[in-house]
Amino acid sequence: MDFLGILQILDSTVRLATPLLLACLAGLYSERAGIFDIGLEGKMLAAAFFSAAIAYTTGSVWLGLLAGIAASVMLSLLHGLASITYRGNQLISGVAINFLAAGVTVVVAQTWFSIGGRTPALTGGARFYEITLPGAEALSGVPVLGPIYAELISGHSILVYVALAIVPLTWWVLFRTRFGLRLRAVGENPAAVDTAGVSVVGMRYAAVVICGVLCGLAGAYLATGLSAGFVKDMSAGRGFIALAALIFAKWRPWYALYACLLFGFLDAAGSRFQNIETSAMLVVILLGAVAAGLVWAGRKSRLDMAVMGGIAALLIGVIALVLGGVGLTGTATIPVQFMQALPYILTVVILAGFVGKAIPPRAGGEPYVKER
Amino acid sequence: MGKMPKWADIILIPLISVLLALIVSGLVVLYIGENPLEAMAIMVRGAVGSAYGWGYTLYYATNFIFTGLAVAVAFHAKLFNIGGEGQAALGGLGVAIVCLTIPWPHWSIALIAATGGAAIFGALWALIPAWLQARRDSHIVITTIMFNYIASALLVYLLVNVFRVPGSMAPETARFAEQMHLPSAFDIVPWLGFRASTPLNIAFLLALVACVGVWVLIWRTRLGYEIRAYGHSQTAAVYAGINPVRIVMITMLISGGLSGLMAINAVMGEAERLVIDNVQGAGFVGIAVALMGRSHPVGVFLAALLFGALYQGGAELEFEMPAVSREMIVVIQALVILFTGALDNLVRMPMESLFLSLRRRPEAAAAGPVPKRTDAGE
Numbered sequence: 001m002d003f004l005g006i007l008q009i010l011d012s013t014v015r016l017a018t019p020l021l022l023a024c025l026a027g028l029y030s031e032r033a034g035i036f037d038i039g040l041e042g043k044m045l046a047a048a049f050f051s052a053a054i055a056y057t058t059g060s061v062w063l064g065l066l067a068g069i070a071a072s073v074m075l076s077l078l079h080g081l082a083s084i085t086y087r088g089n090q091l092i093s094g095v096a097i098n099f100l101a102a103g104v105t106v107v108v109a110q111t112w113f114s115i116g117g118r119t120p121a122l123t124g125g126a127r128f129y130e131i132t133l134p135g136a137e138a139l140s141g142v143p144v145l146g147p148i149y150a151e152l153i154s155g156h157s158i159l160v161y162v163a164l165a166i167v168p169l170t171w172w173v174l175f176r177t178r179f180g181l182r183l184r185a186v187g188e189n190p191a192a193v194d195t196a197g198v199s200v201v202g203m204r205y206a207a208v209v210i211c212g213v214l215c216g217l218a219g220a221y222l223a224t225g226l227s228a229g230f231v232k233d234m235s236a237g238r239g240f241i242a243l244a245a246l247i248f249a250k251w252r253p254w255y256a257l258y259a260c261l262l263f264g265f266l267d268a269a270g271s272r273f274q275n276i277e278t279s280a281m282l283v284v285i286l287l288g289a290v291a292a293g294l295v296w297a298g299r300k301s302r303l304d305m306a307v308m309g310g311i312a313a314l315l316i317g318v319i320a321l322v323l324g325g326v327g328l329t330g331t332a333t334i335p336v337q338f339m340q341a342l343p344y345i346l347t348v349v350i351l352a353g354f355v356g357k358a359i360p361p362r363a364g365g366e367p368y369v370k371e372r
Numbered sequence: 373m374g375k376m377p378k379w380a381d382i383i384l385i386p387l388i389s390v391l392l393a394l395i396v397s398g399l400v401v402l403y404i405g406e407n408p409l410e411a412m413a414i415m416v417r418g419a420v421g422s423a424y425g426w427g428y429t430l431y432y433a434t435n436f437i438f439t440g441l442a443v444a445v446a447f448h449a450k451l452f453n454i455g456g457e458g459q460a461a462l463g464g465l466g467v468a469i470v471c472l473t474i475p476w477p478h479w480s481i482a483l484i485a486a487t488g489g490a491a492i493f494g495a496l497w498a499l500i501p502a503w504l505q506a507r508r509d510s511h512i513v514i515t516t517i518m519f520n521y522i523a524s525a526l527l528v529y530l531l532v533n534v535f536r537v538p539g540s541m542a543p544e545t546a547r548f549a550e551q552m553h554l555p556s557a558f559d560i561v562p563w564l565g566f567r568a569s570t571p572l573n574i575a576f577l578l579a580l581v582a583c584v585g586v587w588v589l590i591w592r593t594r595l596g597y598e599i600r601a602y603g604h605s606q607t608a609a610v611y612a613g614i615n616p617v618r619i620v621m622i623t624m625l626i627s628g629g630l631s632g633l634m635a636i637n638a639v640m641g642e643a644e645r646l647v648i649d650n651v652q653g654a655g656f657v658g659i660a661v662a663l664m665g666r667s668h669p670v671g672v673f674l675a676a677l678l679f680g681a682l683y684q685g686g687a688e689l690e691f692e693m694p695a696v697s698r699e700m701i702v703v704i705q706a707l708v709i710l711f712t713g714a715l716d717n718l719v720r721m722p723m724e725s726l727f728l729s730l731r732r733r734p735e736a737a738a739a740g741p742v743p744k745r746t747d748a749g750e
Contacts, residue, residue, distance in 0.1 A: 038513065082714035086721075091452055091513050093714030095659055096706050103702030104400070110697040111404045117697055232699075240517055247514060303617065307503045335533065341525035344518040348500070351510035351518075360511070 017264025023242035026214035033207030034187035038094035041239025042101030047219025049105035052230035069216030076212025087367030128157040187361035244347035270339035393707035418688025419681035427570035433680030439658025442630035444667040455516025457655030458523030463632025466493030468646035494632015502624030575637035
């Protein structure tokens with residue numbers, strides 16, 4: 001592959017990572033404050049629809065953005081009402097929000113536009129366009145650095161830069177401000193925060209609203225930046241990949257950026273190459289190493305050995321299929337579906353704790369009941 | 373036990389919650405510009421007004437009974453199995469492998485073998501999340517979500533590259549052999565007016581058996597007692613000598629197996645081949661069904677019937693009121709999950725104070741010291 005090809009993949013990596021990053025940071029605020037949020041997907045979807053719909057009817061993408069954020073914050077407040085005020089199950093509330101968004105967007109889209117549950121294509125001022133950073137044209141002649149600046153760094157929509165800027169901002173807010181300290185404390189030990197005279201409910205609502213705003217940006221970017229209009233289920237599992245990235249990043253902002261770039265890269269590579277051809281020997285060695293590692297990890301108990309050994313046996317079966325199919329010297333094909341599933345597989349591996357254990361905020365998922 | 377009589381807890385509150393969900397749904401229909409009552413009438417007529425409607429209603433209900441029981445069993449151990457979608461998809465794979473590799477001479481033998489295949493594949497798909505929860509303390513909700521996506525990728529790969537009929541473009545397996553055709557309602561009870569095309573099949577009876585089986589398991593066996601004890605208080609269960617790892621593993625395997633059994637109805641009974649997306653969201657409907665049915669097999673059965681009727685009625689509604697999209701069902705489903713699950717306390721709190729005030733009055737009238745109940749059961 002040539003230099004320009006690599007640049008193009010990295011370019012689409014940045015594009016595809018942006019909605020993940022925004023949703024991931026949204027989840028970061030919420031979960032750091034002790035509110036699990038598996039409704040990121042739904043909020044993104046709702047924001048995508050309402051931003052596209054309002055942008056189309058008003059012709060202004062900025063009004064669309066506001067509408068998207070408003071829709072997402074509404075769902076966030078619903079989540080807050082269920083999980084903070086009424087102390088319901090946060091996971092069930094998240095599931096409900098995902099379905100609510102999936103249903104309402106299509107129902108309302110059908111009512112407003114009557115073209116099969118989507119919005120008309122957005123044009124002109126109703127979309128976010130790529131902005132060219134100063135000097136990109138002039139520098140594009142410079143070897144190596146010029147194309148990198150022109151292709152990779154310049155030429156994205158404004159929301160991409162906003163998303164990137166929110167990473168250090170989030171780090172600063174969470175780890176360098178009083179608000180951030182309290183927010184993290186509410187997620188770890190709400191009783192202590194309460195004792196200090198800070199409202200747990202207030203902090204958690206604040207976190208949930210921030211989560212809604214960021215999800216709104218993510219959804220608006222999907223419908224008005226990445227594509228031109230809303231289609232049914234357009235978030236396509238990105239909310240869950242963002243959740244995976246959040247766990248992958250162990251609830252830390254900079255690592256969230258890296259995780260989202262990694263998952264964005266997998267997405268970009270998967271959609272560009274479809275099936276990846278590679279040396280069979282490499283595949284066999286990798287699978288064999290993973291199988292051996294699993295058996296080693298399972299040595300401590302019979303149950304572990306049964307589960308790990310079972311997966312290892314499956315992997316050895318795949319090795320046998322590869323060897324039987326193309327031999328050790330042939331080329332094996334890594335299917336595109338594997339690339340699509342890789343973010344989820346990696347998250348499960350991280351959750352298994354073999355490669356650094358992911359420990360969620362301690363009070364996450366539990367409603368706070370004030371002692372009397 | 374608590375502030376309310378038991379019947380209020382298990383019947384009244386779910387009913388009020390569902391009513392609230394329906395009222396909000398009605399408001400959505402009103403917003404669309406249609407008459408909610410008329411929409412309701414169309415849905416009821418479409419779902420239960422004819423043998424044709426009943427055939428589809430009970431067919432959908434069969435799917436939801438399996439996935440609902442799966443979620444319910446896990447709920448008893450305080451595990452939230454959100455992976456029914458993936459487990460049912462893998463159950464479909466199990467059914468397809470059983471039915472395509474061995475030429476079973478008769479449907480009854482094939483049914484037994486496919487039941488095993490569906491349950492084992494579904495259970496195995498729940499195995500790793502279960503193990504991660506039991507031994508590695510990773511949250512089962514996250515891992516089962518991840519496994520839903522991995523399952524769908526795996527199934528697409530297998531259907532496109534392995535099981536596809538040579539020369540065919542459609543990513544689906546070959547049709548199962550004719551003698552494996554499960555008897556449909558038309559074959560068994562033709563006098564009820566079912567047509568030959570009805571999807572309702574003998575798997576419905578299997579679902580009823582599963583309901584009874586789950587009831588026996590949860591309330592009449594030692595294992596069921598251990599599952600419930602673990603769900604109530606993990607520390608107390610461990611103190612009583614119950615092995616938490618064992619309970620989590622077994623509960624999740626049973627739950628996954630029940631999800632997998634859905635494929636008997638959808639894959640073997642209806643489609644008679646494995647297609648992409650054979651589950652069609654039934655795994656998620658199971659969550660609503662289990663919440664509404666209060667994790668009791670009878671409740672799950674009734675809630676599954678309601679959702680079956682919603683799905684069939686919704687299809688008719690889209691046909692007769694084109695302005696109302698089919699996704700209206702998803703909205704109703706979301707509202708049911710919201711009100712019966714997440715916003716449970718919205719109904720419960722006022723009801724509890726209502727019952728408390730109702731109870732105080734006769735106590736005062738009796739003018740005798742009534743022994744105060746403790747709240748230990750809560």
